[in-house]
Amino acid sequence: MSATSFDLVLIGGTGDLAWRKLLPALFQAWRHGKLPADGRILAVGRNEMDSAGYREWLQQRFRDLPGPARPGAEAFKRFAALLHYISMDLMQAEPYQRLRRWLKEPQADEGRERAAGTVVLYLATSPHLFPQICGQLCAVGLNGPEVRVVLEKPLGHDLESARAINRAVGAVFSESQALRIDHYLGKSAVQNLTALRFGNALFEPLWRRESIASIEITLAESLGVGTRGEFYERTGALRDMVQNHALQLLTMIAMEPPSTADADAIRNEKLKVLQALKPFTPESARRDVVRGQYRAGVCEGRAVPGYAEEVKVPAHSRCETFVALRTEVCNWRWAGVPFYLRTGKRLAAGTAYIVVNFRAVPHPIFPGPHPANRLVIKLQPEDGLELHLLAAKGHSGAGALAPVSLDLDFDKAFVEDRVGAYERLLLEAIHGRLNLFVRSDEQEEAWRWVEPVLRAWREDDAAGLGPRPYAAGSWGPAAASALVARDGFSWAEES
Known part of the structure; x- marks a missing residue:
């Protein structure tokens, strides 16, 4: 309509x-x-x-x-x-x-x-x-x-x-x-997730456990809470970013092909992903989730205060400003593939991206080692895709390979058709198109999945175990790096 x-x-x-x-x-x-x-x-x-x-x-x-x-x-x-x-x-x-x-x-x-x-x-x-x-x-x-x-x-x-x-x-x-509304669903790069997978013959045959080793979703902010301390103290990073934005991105990455582009066909598949997420137990919530809180540091070249020194934040706050977690989608397509989600304030850069790490070739014939192929879906500050490959280096005949990348910048490719996230979502609301909006059962399933983590944190708070400190301008607590290193991986900026 x-x-x-x-x-x-x-x-x-x-x-x-x-x-x-x-x-x-x-x-x-x-x-x-x-x-x-x-x-x-x-x-x-x-x-x-x-x-x-x-x-x-x-x-x-x-x-x-x-x-x-x-x-x-x-x-x-x-x-x-x-x-x-x-x-x-x-x-x-x-x-x-x-x-x-x-x-x-x-x-x-x-x-x-x-x-x-x-x-x-x-x-x-x-x-x-x-x-x-x-x-x-x-x-x-x-x-x-x-x-x-x-x-x-x-x-x-x-x-x-x-x-x-x-x-x-x-x-x-x-x-x-x-x-x-979830404004991340209005971003051009997110819209192109479905086009990438279901509009092209190239990626969908590879979009499964046999070809993909791990997937990383990072939503990083260099800003602190500023004057929103009172709101943030009631909310925290898990509620503010993971329960909605990060999980919506995960569903779009992991969902099965819908039968049509109809809103409910898409949202039915997203709901199935949420229902297939490995549930947290008290033990796994402590093992597979890292929460942190920023301390004073240097961000973007200037000294900034810690979270507890921000306006309207209690001095001994246990509110998390950083979350990193490991999960799995328990179905035939994704069994055994770790999904890493990370978000935080006062991190080293204000950026958001999804990294799809492909498996290494089964039998290497070139001298190495070499990094495996990966696809980077950039969400902000720019929208685009980077495909990281290997190519022959020089003409020495020694068979040496070097990393190269194919880079698609949506801002340049579609310069006359650029639409901001809120602009797109408001126009969709006016025209009655529901594809980019979250259905109530999706939303409730996402809350059901994060609740064991919230319960575990309340128990930890009662025992005097709060969020891990990290310096403003860093990439979060060291435990976040250890979380992915257990599986033999590293975050994109550490690769």
């Missing part, structure tokens, strides 16, 4: 997510001519201001965006014609009636009639408000078939709370109306 008319409501329209990510993405979609022509964007917040005041407020914040994303005055003025604002106390019933009237009735400043179209309600608020907001939307009839609700992560802090949110949302909206 393709939308020609839409209303996109940002509930939490004055929050950091709205002005740092969502509205810049909508501006880019508008600039690229991708937004349906007959559309409106409504920001909802507690701040008392009118639409003109909101446009001015947003223009001030857009000045902090990096150069290429920052709109000029004329471009912003034209984009701002789509923007509107109303003040709402989300805990009160009456403002939802006002929201309904705004959506149902033509606005005086439009000067023309609008056809009824899609309504996308983006809940850019704390997830504990989702049940209350959804209940109020239902009470005023804003849950009809034309309405979609986008749910920002983290959805809950454990399996029980995630189920409670899903039950509350499911009582109001159908599964096809509830879009659980």
Whole structure:
């Protein structure tokens, strides 16, 4: 279904997510001519201001965006014609009636009639408000078939709370109306995972235990928690990055070929991967999971404080800012292949990638040793693919091999079609395409898998065993290197 008319409501329209990510993405979609022509964007917040005041407020914040994303005055003025604002106390019933009237009735400043179209309600608020907001939307009839609700992560802090949110949302909206967003699924390189595997004859025959030795997923940040210490203290790296982003990437790497490109066909296969993940026991959670917390160090050439010195972080915090773990997918395709997941803050580089390490040739005939082939799927800061091979070196006839690589940079290959992650996801929400959104059973299965780790950590905390320290600007605790070295492997930067 393709939308020609839409209303996109940002509930939490004055929050950091709205002005740092969502509205810049909508501006880019508008600039690229991708937004349906007959559309409106409504920001909802507690701040008392009118639409003109909101446009001015947003223009001030857009000045902090990096150069290429920052709109000029004329471009912003034209984009701002789509923007509107109303003040709402989300805990009160009456403002939802006002929201309904705004959506149902033509606005005086439009000067023309609008056809009824899609309504996308983006809940850019704390997830504990989702049940209350959804209940109020239902009470005023804003849950009809034309309405979609986008749910920002983290959805809950454990399996029980995630189920409670899903039950509350499911009582109001159908599964096809509830879009659980994971912005990593909007990245171009992630989209190309399915194209790489299922659109080409080259890789799929090799995409199995007989040819692949191990797979590594790294989501590294050089930034610290900054002013988000209070939020991060409640969340930690496992909930913030592993339960959602890292596991979603793992499912796309490991899933079986879906029968079609239909959303449910893809999500059914992703769910099977989550169900096949080797479950953690108390023993394996301590053996195969490393948690760390950054200390003061030097990151990107400047001295930075440790996590416990950050704003609103308790001095003796046991919150993890780093997680590395080993797991397996227990099925015929992947039996015995280790999957290593790693994420952390204040690491040596801000980068994200997936490394597929292929097995060595069964009988080497060239003098060596030589590194095995590997495929690197780059997610950020650039999107692309690197295939690391071996080639004959020189013309000496000695049969010497040297590493070479084939490098595909999506930014250069598709320069006219580049779309940011949030831009892609917002457009998919407007058009009602569900492939890039997470289904409730996927989300709950991911929580079920990480819960034994959370329990083991609570027991360790009670016994006085907290996260391992690591210096800011490093690649995390030494135990993370030992984790992969047990199997004879090393992380990509150590290879």
